[in-house]
Amino acid sequence: MDVLVVGAGEIGRWVADTVSADDAPIDASVAFTDRDPTVAADAAADRDARTVDADGDTSHDAVCLAVPMSAVPAAVAAYAPRAERAIVDVSGEMTDAVAAMREHAPDLERASYHPLFAPPRVPGNVAVVVDEAGPTVESLSAAVEAGGNDVFETTADEHDEAMETVQAGAHAAVLAWRLAGEDVREEFHTPVSAALDDVADTVTEGSPAVYAEIQRAFDGADEVAEAAAAIAAADDGAFADLYERARGDREGRDRLE
Incomplete structure (x- = not known):
């Protein structure tokens, strides 16, 4: 061939x-x-x-x-x-x-x-x-x-919808965390922040043009920004609700309305 x-x-x-x-x-x-x-x-x-x-x-x-x-x-x-x-x-x-x-x-x-x-x-x-x-x-x-x-x-529809979460949304969340954070001593990292730091290193080792293409092709970043804003504005009760949704129940898989 x-x-x-x-x-x-x-x-x-x-x-x-x-x-x-x-x-x-x-x-x-x-x-x-x-x-x-x-x-x-x-x-x-x-x-x-x-x-x-x-x-x-x-x-x-x-x-x-x-x-x-x-x-x-x-x-x-x-x-x-x-x-x-x-x-x-x-x-x-x-x-x-x-x-x-x-x-x-x-x-x-x-x-x-x-x-x-x-x-x-x-x-x-x-x-x-x-x-x-x-x-x-x-x-x-x-x-x-x-x-x-x-x-x-x-299918094309299933794939492209999934990319909104696994690529556009994930990359936006990781890059935003890296951009919003400050440099800290290694000893301060928690298991969560250390894992995020490793993921951010992976995302930023590639070409920005590739990641820009993904953001242009798929929605997802706006939803991440909306979720972050909801968390930042939440009182204790609203935060608990968002936390439970993120825990992984069926409702938690839905996007914020």
């Missing part, structure tokens, strides 16, 4: 390594393309891969878009003609991605994958919406699973 990986960043390189791994259940060759040819060349140099022109007309069995979420619809339109069997993406947003693939690749196998981890922390969970099944998508999913990942199916 000849796979064109569009976008030669960390996730694109993870895709290439995954589909071409020695224990992968497919025999895949990889080509990289990127808006920055030097990035594509760097990715290919470290692997048994080649580069192709971003504006070229090469054809490939499968095209995998590893580009920023906001760039997916345009990338689908640009690269769908270069896919012979399947087009997939690994951007992290599914509603617009699936819609674009349906529009521009109606005759191809289509799937949207979301690795729920940064590549340095593989393996992990990988969400997938299979919009048009077929042997190529099945082989790609099998390769991801062979890498030790847990691939689970979802």
Whole structure:
């Protein structure tokens, strides 16, 4: 299988390594393309891969878009003609991605994958919406699973709604805690604050552009701000109610109204 990986960043390189791994259940060759040819060349140099022109007309069995979420619809339109069997993406947003693939690749196998981890922390969970099944998508999913990942199916709506909590909301809460806090001696940290400090270090080790894309793509930050304001303004009774809701009962899983 000849796979064109569009976008030669960390996730694109993870895709290439995954589909071409020695224990992968497919025999895949990889080509990289990127808006920055030097990035594509760097990715290919470290692997048994080649580069192709971003504006070229090469054809490939499968095209995998590893580009920023906001760039997916345009990338689908640009690269769908270069896919012979399947087009997939690994951007992290599914509603617009699936819609674009349906529009521009109606005759191809289509799937949207979301690795729920940064590549340095593989393996992990990988969400997938299979919009048009077929042997190529099945082989790609099998390769991801062979890498030790847990691939689970979802819908675009379910996935994007979940991202409001697990990405946009979580990142906003962690960044706000870090921004609002003061430096303290290590001895003052509690188990809770120490854990938060570790999580904040993890969030801030990446690219701000990636996290900004997430905030633009998904709601969630406003709800975190509203919850923090409610906690700050609560009297003892209201705080106890909020605390019990946060404890984990069914009502506590609902957002504040």
